[in-house]
């Protein structure tokens with residue numbers, strides 16, 4: 001039997017992340033214990049709602065909440081301004097107040113949209129994250145970044161808004177498609193690569209439970225977020241592999257999943273770091289071993305010119321300098337600011 005793991009995050013008002021089996025059944029109990037009551041709005045997508053919304057709803061009712069739900073279609077297209085407004089209107093029509101609570105039940109799409117809706121509803125309603133994908137569990141549900149996509153690009157409107165608590169029920173991974181699990185593993189490997197060599201060794205073994213793996217990632221993310229809640233420095237380490245990843249996602253018209261793109265991005269930047277003489281070969285060896293193990297790609301299907309051009313067009317890079325996370329060894333990295341010429345050189349070396 002695995003024990004529920006608990007990690008405290010000291011960002012905004014401190015909150016806890018619990019990871020374990022069967023936790024969705026405890027949603028109501030947890031919320032009540034924190035002093036939440038009144039109305040609950042569960043936001044979920046059609047896939048996840050069909051599997052788990054009843055469980056969450058029953059638990060919240062049991063704890064005395066008046067429960068409402070709003071289900072969006074699955075997929076990135078739902079992180080839209082239309083859905084944001086629809087949720088806000090729905091909450092208002094049902095007389096939600098600021099002391100009521102929005103529950104995000106699903107992956108990153110649901111978490112980002114629901115969190116942003118909670119942050120602006122009456123200037124901030126309560127918000128709870130119930131991640132059901134590995135990617136959301138280790139990454140988007142912790143740290144308080146919420147967003148929707150605009151026509152001009154992904155995540156361009158959003159807010160820093162921390163949840164009241166996060167409950168990650170690992171039983172929900174039983175229904176998660178293998179490809180989605182692999183995607184989450186790319187972000188897991190990322191944590192090892194930028195700061196935790198011992199974790200990389202653990203990941204090469206086969207006997208580690210998923211709760212411990214998630215807990216280690218959340219611990220790392222919590223530390224990084226605590227040091228830099230508003231993304232001005234330290235938090236940039238979380239972007240390891242992401243500069244090239246964003247280009248790959250874009251060039252594939254978003255048909256390459258985020259995790260696969262991050263896997264390719266990590267391989268490219270690690271190869272470049274080795275070619276520049278900044279990193280030990282060992283880092284690339286273990287990275288490739290892990291990417292193979294978790295069925296993730298590592299060859300970039302695009303050329304230097306197109307990757308470079310798309311990176312320049314990325315709205316978030318539009319200020320002359322880009323900060324890259326450069327691996328310096330197994331589980332070690334540094335931040336490096338580079339101009340566009342340096343960036344092109346690095347991409348060229350990584351794609352050789």
Ligand code: ADP
Pocket residue numbers: 045046047048051074075076106107108109110132133135136172173174175176177180183
């Ligand atoms: P991510 O968490 O990777 O950002 P999404 O929120 O888009 O991505 O979720 C990925 C896909 O997995 C969606 O189609 C979603 O409906 C589905 N999904 C999420 N959680 C589960 C689950 N526990 N079981 C089955 N399908 C799930």
Ligand code: ZN
Pocket residue numbers: 139187242258262
């Ligand atoms: Zn990512």
